Amino acid sequence: MTERSWWGWGTTDRALSDDECVAAAAGLPGLPAQPRPVPAVADLELPAPRIAVPASLPASIAPDVRAGHAHGKAYRDVVRSLAGDLWTAPDAVAFPRAESEVVQLLDWAGSAGVAVVPYGGGSSVVGGVEYRGDGPWLSLDLTALDRVLEVDRVSRAARVQGGALGPVLEGRLRPHGLTLRHFPQSFEFSTLGGWLATRAGGHYATLHTHIDDLVESMRVVTPVGVSESWRLPGSGAGPSPDRLFLGSEGTLGVITEAWMRLQDRPRFKASATMRFADMTTAMGAVRAISQAALHPANCRLLDPGEAALSGASASGEPVLVLGVESAVLPVDGRLTELLDLARDCGGTVAPSSGSGRDDSAEAWRAAFLRMPYVRDGLARMSAVVETFETACTWDRVEELYATVNAEVATAVEEVTGAPGMVNCRFTHVYPDGPAPYFTVVAAGRPGSELAMWDEVKAAAMEVLGRLGATITHHHAVGRDHRAGYDRQRPEPFAVALRAAKAALDPAGVLNPGVLIDPV
């Protein structure tokens, strides 16, 4: 049995050792010689619970449970936890075992005036699972609702409960030869309901990038009743009900079930790596690929800094990783088409490692899953290390790439007093534009890390907003992105959303402060 970390990412057995923390921070100047110790929950002060969940409903006020549900897993959450700050921990954590208990919990919360924050798997990196109000609040953990209730092999769909974590879901689909193939970085520690509530981005770099497209129907408990859409492969009957709840981040209801569109497990895979002289050439190639309707499963462009950081290439060139997969037909011809296209755009195929074409993909995947643990180790060293992502149209991407890099680098240097690292990769690409994903690493100062990051983040939000790029491509809005979201969202849509919220959640208990403020 592995144990979930209450303060950092993932499981405790995979956290960096003290020595590993020191080694990870080797390139950063002026940091402490030793990592900050991880406090024990038993040594920390938690505010007394202000609520009493009815005894008929499953809830816990145990300190370790409350501590583990106090924050999400952003850098700022980790820093706060390492500092022992649990003052905003939930008053209680509920673990409903049936949808009827979700209904009862919402009924009780509405009458008791208790805010309810759906926890998903707790992997929010945008302040989506905490509460910043003054009143009492309940963290709603659905991970006991994790079953696959029905499988329709013919239509390749399954009815799944909202609390299923990624590995639980895939494990239960595997005997049927089916897979959702939604593999966000948080896969092990996030739930289906969380993916849906936050419009999570997943495995596919093109085409069906967000979980939105994989939804056939949803079941959502709202304070005024249960909403269940019909299982439909396509429909033109009014605005899509599912699309209102997708991205609602727990403000309109709690997603208890969904019929999800599944895939057959891929039998054929092929991938290759290309290099380019510079980012302009590389972006041109990725644009050509994204507009050719070839739909590669993987199309990940790493800028020179990101290529070096991830170990993909130290040559100072951008690297493009292309991958294709199919459950039906061999894909070598598809890969050849993609490589020819990229070659026409100035790319050269990088020599393969020789021992099999999936080696580099596996190496990337291992490093990808390790990244958040490294971030936590760096946080213990008082480094400032975080990511943010966006999307914009192709006509603006060169300006965006240059401007964000420059302005965020300037902010890092101004805030920390020394140059930091700002890298970029494209995680998903579309015919009309890419989704750039930035990583920032800099040396912080013990006790000032949060303030430093908040300033850098504000600069990043400002430049994204100014350039008309989305405040989030797949990390969601939560509380941390409110300023950028308010700028981006059309005001009449906000008017509609506030009205919908007031009608569905008249007591205003559902994740207050996320997306919108009360009317």
Add this chain to the structure above:
Amino acid sequence: MTERSWWGWGTTDRALSDDECVAAAAGLPGLPAQPRPVPAVADLELPAPRIAVPASLPASIAPDVRAGHAHGKAYRDVVRSLAGDLWTAPDAVAFPRAESEVVQLLDWAGSAGVAVVPYGGGSSVVGGVEYRGDGPWLSLDLTALDRVLEVDRVSRAARVQGGALGPVLEGRLRPHGLTLRHFPQSFEFSTLGGWLATRAGGHYATLHTHIDDLVESMRVVTPVGVSESWRLPGSGAGPSPDRLFLGSEGTLGVITEAWMRLQDRPRFKASATMRFADMTTAMGAVRAISQAALHPANCRLLDPGEAALSGASASGEPVLVLGVESAVLPVDGRLTELLDLARDCGGTVAPSSGSGRDDSAEAWRAAFLRMPYVRDGLARMSAVVETFETACTWDRVEELYATVNAEVATAVEEVTGAPGMVNCRFTHVYPDGPAPYFTVVAAGRPGSELAMWDEVKAAAMEVLGRLGATITHHHAVGRDHRAGYDRQRPEPFAVALRAAKAALDPAGVLNPGVLIDPV
């Protein structure tokens, strides 16, 4: 110059002659020997206009203009127009030449208590562009707002005004080598704004079937302000603003502009026709194709009756038409993959006509565009002839196909006193299910046609709802589908939609009666 028909589909020069009407009805027993004459608007009585649009705003109360905007283009609209029934004609028709005039018209209508019904191109077949209340109403015709305002060749997108009819739009994109490739049957007579407001289905049989997926951003005039979403290739920032307005059918606002995702014009095309022993085998093949991620542009399955009616085959076998296209790469290999898959599922490739593989596609397209004119000719002969469409998951499609055919055929026989024809084709297919499209043709009785069709339609709506199939795949809800839509739509979503409507349209003037009733 061709003239739009005020009573029937399309342009007057393409309407069937009296002789053609008689010939078209040859197979139907007991009909009149001659078609009902088309009345002249000048001979018909129109109610006096009850409103005076401010002189500063462009509007018309000319009888022919009001007559032409009185109804949509459903069978029931044609029958009513042929009967000279213009009692529900709009009091006036406005033709705004700028978005500011749309704003002024909505302001005036709100203060004057006048209902506003966006007309699009007027091709609604679901009662979407008429008004069934007692008060005065204004038909809002946006076809003067038909420009392409910006083209972004790099991102392959264009900013287009909502009133652009299909040919206008494509004509203005052609010099840029771009195309929207959205070709509904109504293409010539429907507008971009109408497509967006009704979630129109288009050219592609798989993947991007609805216009929804082709939208990058939208600009919508609501009574409380203009909503404009950002141009984003992808975003995870809250529920999608565009998805609330897509399918809102004029109830939440008037779509004045949209940035649309475009395609390069296809350079390579290939198509082929396959036959199957029976519908079960054919449906299995279509399912296999739809689940293989090959994304054919065309994948149209005709059942034996439909194959015979459309002239595709008189052999009594179902026919599958497959087509692939690309702007980048030859597609013969893709077609071979599709045909191999279909062959493995029991299909045989039909012999080509020999003179070129696009012959049958062109013949189909010509017949497809001719169908509504034939329908009008049959309506003049007092036949009952109409279509309806739906979508359901693959696990239920055999039952749906059999049950709908049987129950609608029974209804036709009961209502008309003689057997009629019920055919089916799949117009669009998805990995989790197809979109069956039914055609009904029967002999009616002069004066009773509407009542007959309404009974048949009620039977069709009942069976679709009972089987959990959508009330509409791409024809929209309008007023004719309200009963089915109310059954299908989750009640908490209706609560949210009503609240959003009340907030955006406090005077309740926007297309009242469509989708929802006032709070």
